[in-house]
Amino acid sequence: MTDDHKTKMQAMQKAHREKVAEAQDPGRGLVLIHTGNGKGKSSSAFGVIVRALGWKKTVGVVQFIKGSWITGERQFFQRLGGIDWHTMGEGFTWDTQDRERDIAAAVAAFDRACEMMESGDYDLIVLDEINIALRYEYLSPEQVLDGLKRRSDRTSVILTGRDAPALLCDYADLVTEMTEVKHPYKAGIKAQRGVDF
């Protein structure tokens, strides 16, 4: 055991304890954005849900895409129960091929999200792939910003999807960009159930 190592580890331990002590104070709910062209934007949000549930927090999810796509996370959380989970119905985007219907579906889903954010019933709400709805201009950044601003103080919100608009990134407390450094599909490897969706 070197003194150098011991000193470093003690400093790390002290910093960690302070972080945990500070964390006892709930503070105001945060707005987090997961964006970028890499993987992990949605899965990281689902990991945060797991954390929140571990601490017995209340969680809501509104998914803005993949209406008819059966995903592992949806099956898991539906079997688990205890999460208020809304996936945009009627096969949004993949199935309708009708821009007006897509807009109506996105707006309806966002209205539901706004009710949830304002209600004060949730510690964490995930707006999964909402940036896609923004990219297609089904929703406007101003509209989403307004909804976020009117959220309950207790509620943290995670927005996922590539191309997060600058207006929302400016407002967010945390923006994480997932960058694809090396991707298996490009190397001819297929998407895998249980890993990729």
Next chain:
Amino acid sequence: MTDDHKTKMQAMQKAHREKVAEAQDPGRGLVLIHTGNGKGKSSSAFGVIVRALGWKKTVGVVQFIKGSWITGERQFFQRLGGIDWHTMGEGFTWDTQDRERDIAAAVAAFDRACEMMESGDYDLIVLDEINIALRYEYLSPEQVLDGLKRRSDRTSVILTGRDAPALLCDYADLVTEMTEVKHPYKAGIKAQRGVDF
């Protein structure tokens, strides 16, 4: 409904269907690395676990740090059951302040990970924060590469932690870098239970 929108949506739907159809073929287990100085490396791995469990896959976790740190994800998955979860005992790193003991603990945890990877019992194994053990030179990249190469064909492995070594990135099928664009601690906002740990 514009023809342009319809054509675009049809193309997207076709690409999606092909991806799902291809995904019926399980293929070989992948090696995925989540690295970078941003958040989401571990939480994204926990999100992939949720996906895997949603498809009734078998999952194992070996955590290479945070031995005495109670996290939301650990509480959640321990309550849930059905996951083979190992956290390095004896307060690794944060508590021992003894480099020799830290190395012994890391090596013991990696031996367990190797047994799991070779066993053929798992669809997915997460080696959480193993890159930290590599950064402190408790494990060598060559040793970890050798363990990965001897994994069962059915087993995908996710390695998390900043500063993933180049040797492992070269071998991995997918490397995602999580980059911190904007961080709440820097803006004076405290770490929050249920979001950050």
